[in-house]
């Protein structure tokens with residue numbers, strides 16, 4: 001019986017979404033996957049600048065520690081603040097005491113005249129925005145940053161951009177971090193990525209993926225339910241399954257409990273050890289998190305049969321690399337009140353831009 005676990009890992013996050021809560025109501029429809037992207041997330045990411053990105057990441061990192069998560073695999077997009085965005089996220093996480101692997105999600109949905117397209121033809125030439133996104137990933141990794149090459153999704157990229165991203169990732173010895181068949185609008189993802197995907201790729205969602213692809217699949221049950229895209233049926237896939245939040249916090253205990261009940265709804269013969277395997281797979285990307293120490297308000301943390309059904313456990317303290325970075329609601333490297341205040345100020349700026 002123990003009240004201690006290793007640090008937890010979130011295998012898919014969007015730290016830029018930490019400021020989104022409380023944002024102004026969208027003006028257009030939000031009754032489909034594409035309209036949710038168009039009228040919420042693609043308006044939000046286009047309004048971001050580097051100050052907003054820093055404080056959004058700092059808030060997301062602080063909240064990750066408060067839930068025992070010490071490592072985050074982040075996927076970032078800010079089409080009007082591309083250059084320097086990954087270093088900004090990396091610095092914010094370091095300042096708080098969280099490890100991050102971040103990538104810039106390239107896309108051709110913004111054409112060279114600045115017009116937004118909700119999907120693009122596969123024959124479209126690489127846009128300058130996509131080129132700048134790849135360059136940002138390259139510059140970040142070349143300068144020693146921990147990252148991958150990010151791609152938004154096949155349905156917003158031409159074939160040229162997909163193959164350039166795959167080639168760049170391979171030349172850098174990293175994988176591609178990409179949303180795959182999250183909604184039915186990305187049904188062609190399987191055929192278009194089949195010749196490109198590698199074992200070190202992170203395939204996010206794979207709800208409607210019509211074939212097997214090389215790589216690990218990241219399951220995000222809360223996000224999938226929130227966007228009503230369907231159940232990903234992770235137990236039917238041959239790939240390693242990892243667990244992420246897709247930008248709604250980084251509380252992996254909570255996400256794993258949600259993953260468990262969603263799995264049981266689909267197949268009542270499954271048990272909590274299955275979801276525990278998914279959490280374990282997250283350590284492939286951050287093996288050092290196993291040396292981090294999280295102390296909880298609950299004993300029997302070693303048993304998935306306990307953690308799957310205990311909904312009120314609290315994190316008491318977190319040590320990363322033997323340094324206490326969180327204890328009793330307080331960060332040790334930064335002032336949590338300052339993080340919340342600055343994040344609120346940046347959220348206000350962001351909301352004003354969205355209203356304008």
Ligand SMILES: [Zn+2]
Pocket residue numbers: 012013014075179204246247
């Ligand atoms: Zn995502």
